[in-house]
Amino acid sequence: MHEIEHVLHxxxxxxxxxxxxxxxxxxNIRNYLSENRSRLVKPIIFIIITSLIYSILTSFFHIEEKYVRFEGNEESAIAKIFKWVEGHYGYANIIMGIFITMWLKVFFRKFGYNFFEILILLCFVMGMGMLIFxxxxxxxxxxxxxxxxxxxxxGIVYCTCAIGNFFGKERGIHYVRAFxxxxxxxxxxxVAAILLGVLIDIFFKH
Structure with missing residues (x-):
């Protein structure tokens, strides 16, 4: 109830x-990390709520174009993994954020932000991306x-601009790296989801 009250405040x-x-x-995200973590909704809750809004709208209007989709053998483990992603965008976006965070750590390693700080950035940014969708x-x-x-x-333009803005809006190269x-x-x-599906199919076939 406390979290719901905070979200709706x-x-x-x-x-x-x-x-x-x-x-x-x-x-604002830098301020959240360094100064006041009560000003914004918690990043995990934010991305789950915004992803839920997206899922409800696409389901209500029967929109077939999915944020993440896979076309192939529906009985394969790969298809089932991507089906899970379509049904659980909130959690899937957090997992996806982990992969993007790893690349951001590579491209922006000199800034000194740790893995979890960048993941918080991604939760806010991808949550806004889901709202745009x-x-x-x-x-x-x-x-x-x-x-x-x-x-x-x-959505991709916003995410690129927001990430570049986080690392320093005065340098254009930051936006290129963010993209x-x-x-x-x-x-x-x-690729990781596909490889996991292939490994599952191989394991169960044997």
């Missing part, structure tokens, strides 16, 4: 968090116009 709840992450994501899911469901690809592009870290993290997550 007008001044420091989820709407306040969204506003702060729109206005100046880098500075949610807005375009709602628009597509209401207007019956194919908009999810636009939402996907804007490649995000894309490589997504690819690594997908």
């Amino acid at each position: 007008f001044e420091r709840g989820i709407l306040y968090t969204i506003r702060e992450l729109v206005i100046n994501p880098g500075q 949610s807005v375009f899911s709602l628009l597509q469901g209401v207007l019956h116009i194919h908009l999810m690809n636009v939402g996907g592009i804007l 490649f870290a995000y894309i490589l993290g997504m690819i690594t997550f997908s």
